[in-house]
Amino acid sequence: MQPLFFYYFAGATVISAVLTVGLRNPVYGTLALLSAFLHVAGLFILLNAEFIAAIQIIIYAGAVLVLYLFVLMLLNLKSTEKVVQRQWGVAIFFGAVVLTEILLALFKSPAAAPDGSTPGANVPAAGNTEMLGLSLFNDYLLPFELVGIILLGGIIGALVLAKQHPAR
Amino acid sequence: MVALSSFVILSTTVFVIGLIGVMIRRNFLIILYSIELMLNAANINLVAFARYTHTLTGQVVTLFVITIAAGEAAVGLAIIIVLFRRRSSTNVDQLNLMRW
Numbered sequence: 246m247q248p249l250f251f252y253y254f255a256g257a258t259v260i261s262a263v264l265t266v267g268l269r270n271p272v273y274g275t276l277a278l279l280s281a282f283l284h285v286a287g288l289f290i291l292l293n294a295e296f297i298a299a300i301q302i303i304i305y306a307g308a309v310l311v312l313y314l315f316v317l318m319l320l321n322l323k324s325t326e327k328v329v330q331r332q333w334g335v336a337i338f339f340g341a342v343v344l345t346e347i348l349l350a351l352f353k354s355p356a357a358a359p360d361g362s363t364p365g366a367n368v369p370a371a372g373n374t375e376m377l378g379l380s381l382f383n384d385y386l387l388p389f390e391l392v393g394i395i396l397l398g399g400i401i402g403a404l405v406l407a408k409q410h411p412a413r
Numbered sequence: 414m415v416a417l418s419s420f421v422i423l424s425t426t427v428f429v430i431g432l433i434g435v436m437i438r439r440n441f442l443i444i445l446y447s448i449e450l451m452l453n454a455a456n457i458n459l460v461a462f463a464r465y466t467h468t469l470t471g472q473v474v475t476l477f478v479i480t481i482a483a484g485e486a487a488v489g490l491a492i493i494i495v496l497f498r499r500r501s502s503t504n505v506d507q508l509n510l511m512r513w
Contacts, residue, residue, distance in 0.1 A: 251415045255423045262427050262450050266434035271442050278446050281427075285453050288423075291415075292464040297456075297475050304479055309449070309486045316490045317442065320497050329437045330506075336436035344429040351421060373472075380469045381476065392480050399484030406491035 254287040296374040420461035428454035441503040
């Protein structure tokens, strides 16, 4: 049953990603990106990461994507412009080269693990959210605070950038 | 159970699709979408390796990546708004002020 779900979620993620990059209308692109995020959340549930899946849906699909859509409505873009660069053939060629290179590096390197390594069925004593919280606030407390500072910088930067300055 | 290599192949594919999107599109907004796709590909990798090595480190790092992505979206959208106010377009080809 599990491979079936994996192939559904993986295929839907890849198709949504291609549509995000390929669709002409940015609103349709946003909806394709939403579909990609939801299917990635399904993959996270398949990987026993329920809390990350919930965060993915709440923050990515709920907050970030709504922010994008909101700005998209504010901008009122013209849809007559050309959407892709002239050099799209070269870009796709180099993308294929990078894909081949990464896959070769993964599967032909001397450090490659034997294929088909599967996890055992050890279920942690507490739930995923509880274990994650304990780890986050004990072992990763300093990175947690640093991420808070980065978020504060992001808020202040966005406000300063988007503020309407009166004419001087 | 699905092998770890399947997740790695999926994550590589999504990453390269995002990379091609950054290179070929003219709209600034779609370029930001492609960056979000690449961050999601990294998240798939992190969570898959966390599952297959029985540790939680990958999931904690995924939380940090999602937070940074939210901050990146806020700053990127502010830049787009400023740009649209000046040029009334989000085409990256028109941003040639600093070109030599």
